[in-house]
Amino acid sequence: MAVSKCVHLSGPWVKELLGSVDSVLFDCDGVIWRGDQVIPGAPEVINSLKNCGKRVFFVTNNSTKTRKMYADKLAKLGFNASEDEVFGTAYCSAVYLKTVCKLDGKVYLIGSNAMRQELEAMGIQTVGVGPDHISGVQNDWANVPLDPEVKAVLVGFDEHFSYTKLNRAMQYLFDPECQFVGTNTDTRLPLEGGKAVPGTGCLLKAVETAAQRQAQIVGKPSTFMFKCVASQFGLDPNKCLMVGDRLDTDIMLGSSCGLKTLLTLTGVSTVSDAEAHQRSGCPIRQEMVPDYYVDSIAEILPALQG
């Protein structure tokens, strides 16, 4: 019903918005926490939403943790949340490989142990995790022995990324039948303590350039993340709210799935970023304009507790 967009959510609109949805999906970094620091009020918001009978989900592009690791972190920081409410790209990539790629074979994995665990939990065997350095002369490593059972290459965040891994991935990807999947395209990975390092998007660019192929992307803004949640919990997009801090991932995902969208300003994007998208004539950029924004998700607390 709201025709206007990018409105500061305040006053009676908070209750109206919350009344119109039964599920709220939260991004994590920059929304409910920053590294290992909670955004003040965030646990209370999540817990109050649940007390009001809303369903709450956590949807993150970060591939470095399993659902269990996220559940542990959530619990430690005071959030009342369970494993099956968490949708990180480690887990979602495993689901994607099984259900979309219909994978029957192994995966050459550039990624974390968490990713390996999620894939194995889904019955998918992986090769490649961990350090893999150059050895011998060029003739040796140019002739990498390829595992014939590998039917897909999956790229996620990997602090052990190396030229050797890049080469192996490229060699596997010369077979056009070999599937190519990436967890996400974010170019920065936020760390505990507020720092950031180059993200998965950078590693993916290296592999895509060498192999001259584009990866299928699991993470936001790809709609798969929402479909993953929706199919497991029977969600109605019209009754869902997506809360995020990034216009190009969180809000874009929300818009393309027909969800209501709320931008919080405790992370990456700003109101003027959103207004710039709004002013542009470009249809794709319009998808990055949120319905509402708040300075922090704590702003919705009064409406929940009132």
Add this chain to the structure above:
Amino acid sequence: MAGAVASRGCRKIRGTEIKELLESKHNLLFDCDGVIWNGETPVTGAPEVVRLLKQQGKRVFFVTNNCTRPRENYVQKFSRLGFTDVAEEDIFSSAYCSATYLRDVAVVQGKVFVIGCYGVQKELQNAGVTIVEEEGDGPDVSIYNCPLDPDVKAVLVGYDEKFNFMKLAKACCYLRNSECLFLATDPDPWHPLRGGRVTPGSGSLTAALEAASSRKATVIGKPGRFMFECIASQFDLDPERSLMIGDRLETDIRFGTNCGLSTMLTLTGVSTLEEAEEYKGSDSPEKKDSVPDYVVESIGDFLEALEE
């Protein structure tokens, strides 16, 4: 023909036509991989062609994006493969030109953080450009707290078989300073190895760093003009009397077009005649600029024309 805009015609030529073309050109610029040699095997007739061209008073240059060897090693390779009288000054590699750029154009006062193999590092040393010492990082050093050198004024990325996440993260930190230069040796996404195999190229590493830093690298190698300017600053070259011979449409041929040279595709390397024809019909300006004037099966075909 002289003075007219060359028709980007993809014209396959041999025999007399090659002879006429060579008579109108004083300077010949050859790419190396896929043109004069493949790995350690010279293209049949290539050493003889180079010898005859020089004998007939032509100036012959070698212009390669391959940054894996310093020029002194290239001289040895030429000799090993039967090419006589090829001197260091005839060779223009992307590593050599990157070093020249840093020293003479950017006039970098300070250190360069290099992501690059021995060939790149040696050329920088030869040019007197100071590079950051890459000590093997100790056990305490991680991607979360790596020490940075305050004197770094430029980042150069090229083919590096020791590329890893730490180097990417460090380079990204240096590039946060907008005053820090960002250079790449060449854009090649992959390089051919002997036996038809392929290895990831400088272009793939540069793509990672561009994504990480949200900055675009200044690319020294073909199809950029700098390598030609490098040659022209040392030798007097008239573009109209120069011919670029290469095997990769997007780099060699586009380079030739960008510099106002006539261009010739040889079919002993990466690109095919079909690709060239496809580019001819394309609307994209980059593809149009990658269409060669002439095509030969191999530069061995020059022998017929030169031996008469």
